[in-house]
Every structure is written in C-alpha cells, then in structure tokens.
Amino acid sequence: MDSNILLVVIQGIGWVVIGYMVLVILFYFFMLLVALFQIRRKYQLDNTEPYEDLLNVSYSKPLSILVPAYNESVGIIPSIRSLLSIEYPQYEVIVINDGSKDDTLDKLMEEFQLKKIKKIVKQKLTTKNVKGIYQSTIYDNLFVIDKENGGKSDALNVGINVSSYPYFCSIDGDSILERDAFLKVMKPIIDSDGEVIATGGSVRIANGSVIENGSISKVGLSRNPLVIMQVIEYLRAFLMGRVGLSRHNLLLIVSGAFGVFSKKWVIDAGGYLHTVGEDMELVVRLHRLVKEKKAKNKIVYVADPVCWTEAPEEMTYLKRQRNRWHRGLFESLWMHRSMAFNPKYGSIGMVSMPYFILIEFLGPVIELGGFLYILLSFFLGGIYIEMALLLFLLFIIYGSMYSMLAVLMEEWSLRRYPKAKQITVLFFYSLTETLWYRPLTVIWRCQGIIDVLRKKRGWGDMQRRGVSQ
Template sequence: MERFFDFANTVDLLVTFYAVLACFFYLMLVVFASRELQMYKKKSETGNQNTILSSPFAPFVTVIAPAYNESLSIVENVKGLLALKYHKLEIVVVNDGSKDDTLEKVIREFDLEKVFYPFDYDVGCKQIRGVYKSRNMALDKLIVLDKENGGKADALNAGINIARGDLFMAMDVDSLIDREAVIKLVHPFLKETEKKVIATGAVVRVANSCRVTGGNVSKVHVPRNIWARFQALEYIRAFLIGRMSWKHLDGLLLISGAIGMFDTHVVKACGGYLISTAGEDMELLVRMRRYMSERKEPYSVDFVPDPLCWTEVPETLTTLGRQRNRWMRGSMDTLRIHRKMFLNPRYKTVGLLGYPYWLIFEWFAPLLEFTGFIYFISLALSGGINWNYVVLLLTFVYVFAVTMSSWAIFLEAFTVHKYDKPSHIASLLFTAMLEPLIYHPMTVWWGVRGNIDYVRGNTNWGAQERKGFAAKKK
C-alpha cells in the first residue's frame, strides 16, 4: 500500500508539472498575440491597403472554390465571389463530381459553354472532364471545372492545375468571404521584401445566427445554439491568440482550409495537396515550410487578424464530433509524416518549438487528460485521493481557462470589433464559464476517439450536415 501511495504522489507531481507547463505556454502565447495585435492595429491605422488596387506590382490571384452537391446555394456563392474587390483576379469553381444539379445551375445562370483550355496536370488530381467559361465577356474572370469526384484536396489540386495566378486563395465555396479579403491577404506578400512569403491565413468567424444579405454578413450575432456558441468562443481564442502568437514566433503550422492564400509556384513544387490525409490544409503548410527550410531559402508565413471569412459550424453533437475526430486524425497524420522535423534545429522555430508544442498540447493532451480521469476514478474507488490537492488543482485550471477565454473575448472586442456589444460580451463570458465544465470534456473524448480511429486506419471525412445561409438571408 505504501508503494501505491508513493506512486500516486509521483503521478500528482507529474500532473502538476504538466498543468503548470501548459499554463505557462498559454500565458506566453497570450503575451505574444497581444503584442502582435497591437502592432497590426497601429499599421492598419496608418496605412491604406486599397492602394494595392492601383499598384503595378500587384500579383495575379486565382480564387479556387471546390463545390460538391451545392445546388441550393451555388449561384449565390458564385455571385459573392464575383463581387470580390481586386483587379487581377480569376475565379475557378471546381465541381467535384456533384451528384445533384450544381453544374447545370451554374451553366444556366452564368451562360457557360464548354471551351478548349490547355493545362498540365502539374499536381495529381482526378480527371478533369471539362472547362467552362461564360459567353458574357463581363464574366470573363469566371472559370468552372467539371471533374470526377475525388474530395476537397483533389478538387483544389485540379484548380491549381488550371490556375494562372502567382498566388491562389483556397476556400470553401459555402463560406462567406469579405469583399476585401483578397486585398488584405495579398498585402503581406507585397510588404515583405527580405523574405519570400509562402502563405497567409486569416481569422474565421462563426456565421450561425448572423444575418446574411447578398452573400455577406450584414449583422453579427452570437450564436443562439449552445454548441455553436462554444465554437464561436473557441474560434476567437484559437485565431486571435493561437494563430497570432505563432505568427509572431514564426512557427505557425496551420492555415484554415476555409480561407488561405498561397504561393502557387511553391505549392506546385511541393506536389500540391496530399489527397490521402484528413488534414490536407495543415499538412500542406508544414510541407511547404519543410521545403523552404531544406533549400535554405528565407521565407515567412503571415496571418491577418481580420475576420475575412464566416463559416457555418455544426449545431449537433454528432456532426461536431465527426468534425473534431477528423481534425485530430489530420493533425496526427501530419505530425507522423513530418516527424523528421521534431526538435530538428534545421527547421528553426517550427522544429524546435512549433512541432513539439503541437505534439504535446494538441495530440497528446486529450490522451493525457482522459488517462488522468481514469486514474482519478481508480483513486476514488480505492480511497487514495488527496482531496485538498484535487480541489486546488481543478480550481486553478478552471480559473486559468476562464481567464484565457475572457482575455481573448476582450481582445476581440477592442481590436477586431465584431463582438463588441455589451450583450455579445456578456454572452461569451458566460459561455467561457461553462466551457471547461461542459464543452471541453467532450472535445477530450472526441480527441481520444480520433486517436483510436487513426490507429484503426479510418480515413473517412464523415458527413458534415449544414443548414446553409439561404434561410438567413433577408
């Protein structure tokens, strides 16, 4: 029995060390993110990014929007893309073998005809069955591809093969994109003169319960659905603290698949999106970083803290669980594929800090927390719990989690100004108090399930049910 209690004390020390280490890292990320946001705000107040529209050095940009069974909203979505503000632009909509009448609706609405359009299969993708352009010269920048179904990564690769742009913006066709998104994403590529910018990401916000008019969010509202509200808080914390801090450290490993801009030539040199993984967005960026580092070419990955994309998030636990399961499997696959980077000084911040952080606090965290829960139950049954220690530790972790979320909410309110009404802030703060008790344990379980499914070889995306924005338009 004495040995058991010695073991329990050792575990208590390890748990305490892990909790303190995690809190220290999160605190540092908050400091770096706050500093980066302050710098960005000052630059935004003194600069005018619209000068890019008249700049002779502005690069040609291709917007690639994969579409699969989007019949209900495809016409409005394409109209929204055609309204994007930028002069050197082409819009490539990729019909990924839709089983509904997505292609037929686009052909009819925009007066498309099949044309001869020479291209090479520079990166792998399923067969492209046809290229369509409008008879209306005013819509000359619109290109529609029809291809065999291969999934989102395969559809993006098809778009890359067609793209004429020096840069391309990858997105979800059912997301709502700010009309100045291209201008703001191009800006980092032009302002950096000492390094080659290979990719730029942006903040993604939750569109659930928002008013949507003409393909744009006309009135922001905190989601009414509790699960969507948890995700809205999670997105604020992840993008304003997580992405901004890692951008500051030059260790960013992920640009959201909902919106991101990439150097076309570097992506082609890397082989395009990896079709066999569930996390193609993260894997591509890590591979691009690895490619540049191994060639000893100075480069950077930028991030714009403006909410340039609004997306609909799951409102049911079943759909949300599938999504988080896939995200975990995608992260694990990326870390496995690029394990050579772990603690490798050749890859600088990414190898020495970014990769280890993602490994310990993203991949291992759900496993460690779940194991800790099982250990707690076993101690409770054996009567070996030090309740003073448990209460102190849980109180510390809870208060710290709520504090971090609260700080992210106030950063959002005073820098980005989307959730800036008192009612918005109050709702999000209340959600922050509930999250560690309700939502976080569920994300832990979904993470554990993702680990199990990955070991089993499950590569399925899982059905992602969406209500769409049509019902929200007024």
C-alpha cells in the first residue's frame, strides 16, 4: 500500500511539472510573438531612421557615463577608449576605482595622464570616503575617482554624486560599446520628454571578436562551447524576454552592464543599495516609486544599441556568476515582496512580480524536479516512461526550440553576426541546450537558492582575460 501511494505521488509530481512547463511555454510563446512584431517593426523596417538630430547639442540631453572598476586592469583601457570615441554630443566619462588591489589606477593614470583636481561634490547619497578626483589632461571629459572599497553599489553612488549631468549610464569596466549605442538608447528618453526614466540596451558576448582602438572591428564567435551557449542565452534573454516585457512596461531588469537612468529619479529612490543584484533592485524600486507617486513614467528596453562584454570561459566562474544572479534575483524580490500580487502596483504587482517569482526564481526547482523525474522513470517503466518522454519533449521546446528561435530572430532582424557559419554554429549548439547546458544552469541556480537559505552574501571572485584578446 505504501509503495502504491509513493507511485501515485511520483505520478502526481510528474503531472504538476508537465502542467507547469505547458503554462511557461505558452507564456514565452506570447512574449515571442510580441518580440517578433516589436523587433521587426522598430529595428528592421525602420532601420533607416535618422539619428542626426540627436547629435545636435540643443536637442539631446547631456549624459554622465559611470564606470565602476574593481581590479579591472586587464580590460579597463580599451573599455575607456571605446567610451571616449562614442557618437554623442555632450557627455562625461567617470571611472570609479573602488579600492582596486591591482594596478587599475596606475594604468589609468599613465594612459590618460591624469591630474588631481579640486571639485565641489554635493553629498546627495551617502558613500564611502573619496580619496581623490582626477581629470585627464588629454580628454577634458574624462574623470577618475579613487575611493575606499565599498562595492559596486557604493561606487555608482559616488559617481552619481560627482556627475554633472541629468542622466547617467552605468556600464561594467570590461565592456565595449558600439559607437552609436548612446544615440539609440537615449532616443526613447529624448522623444518621451522625460516620461521614460530608464532605458537598457542589449548586451552581447565579446569573446572571439577582434577589438581595435577600443571598438569592435570584427564580430567573431568563440570556439569554447560554454561561451557559445552564453551567446545563445543572451540572445534569448534580451531579444525574447526583455523586448516582450518592455512592450507593456513590465521590465524589472536593466542590465548593470549597460543602462541609462534619470539621476533625479534615482536620487529620489535612494540610489543604489548594497545588494548582490543592485541593478534589478534599483529598477524594481523605481517602478515602486512611480506607482506610489501615481505617475506614468516608464522603463524601456531598446534592442538595437549593443554593449559587448566578456563572458566567463571556465565552468567554475560561470557557476559563480549564475549563482550570484539567482541570489540577486531573490534579494530584489524579497525586499519588495509586498508588491507581489498587489493590485496597488498595477501590472508590475499582478504580472511582472509573479512572473519573476514563479518562473524566473522558482522555475529551476521545477525543472530540476522534471530532470530527476526523467531519470527515475527509467527504473519505474510503464506509464512513467511515457510521461518522461512528454516531459522531455516540453524541455526541448522550452530550452532548445526557443533558443533556436532566438538565433533566427537575431539573423532576421539585427544581424550582428555577419557570417552564415556563425549562425549555423549557434543554431547547432542551441539544439543541444536541453541535453547538457540547461541542466547545468538549473543546478547552479538551485544552488543559489540553497545559498540564499544559508544567508551567503558576496560576489565571489571572477576571472578577467580582457575582451580585446
């Protein structure tokens, strides 16, 4: 009798996982349709849209570019050079050296001939002590702040205090921007006359590309299978996920690698908090502030402007990254849990928060249960094998098929990868996702949940090879 009850329970778990996967697939199918129409209309049919007006100082809005840097010696110089060569009429670049233990500051001092200056700074956000502010004698719009170590959030808050302009962009110290990226990512802010208070651009993997003079001269594809799978993962996350959510102002994530914010709104919200996922937490807090003020401001995603960044090439570092991302997701959701399923916060409370809780955060647990069920079915046989096959088919659709569609969307619309061979490789690897890469990321994200329960904090060390290599 006990064994029969156990078998019924196992079968029930199988049906729960199957039902969950069907609902998730349908939800993603809806987002896919939204993304297809949005990308095709805005970024392919309108690809001749002029940006010349944005080069006019009187029309555009000046921008402060904040680059928090901690032990970024390997990639900081080409990243800053790429920022100094962007097409935008009025901007400043502020590098915040967050107590680096390597020679990040020394390299900046030598490369850009920095000179210490006196600058009056309004302490709008409380931060760690600033040791000194430097200005380049070669580029008037390049500043470097040397400060005590306080983490990425603290470094960004220092940058906000020092910045001179009404909008700021936060990018990672190992990132390379396309020259017209800011013209495109600022356009929704300018066109909306302030209604849009934050925008995010696409982030792509730079590993395998050729970088000269701080810009991508030739888009390439790494031969490392882990990196190739991350390329596919980024395509899926940005082209399908964020385009679909942004269309209805449901976006809760603006990547810390490339996002533009209204300084006034961020200061009113209290700046960046010291969390593992400071970028998502700030966006959720901005949505909360907008709803509580009963305003109509928006946070949008722009697919076309691209920021290229370095991806982990070894499993150890990729595991740490995904673990950290999942802990950061939980932290943001937990801090603002009162918004979830709360009609006071409109579609953010009733759609976006539940989506991130039930699909993004708890999804790995359900998926892991599904993978374990498939393995268990080989020992149980009978109907369990049939259910396992159905479940595996759903995993193929959710993992491999949607990733394949993301690759096709890239080729159909933005076409950042010019060679047919590159698209073929991406397409082939996307077919294998369910077989090895997806289970790995599911396990790492579940470990992130365990670390949340253990109250583990911190980023963990990440390896930098330099995007120019």
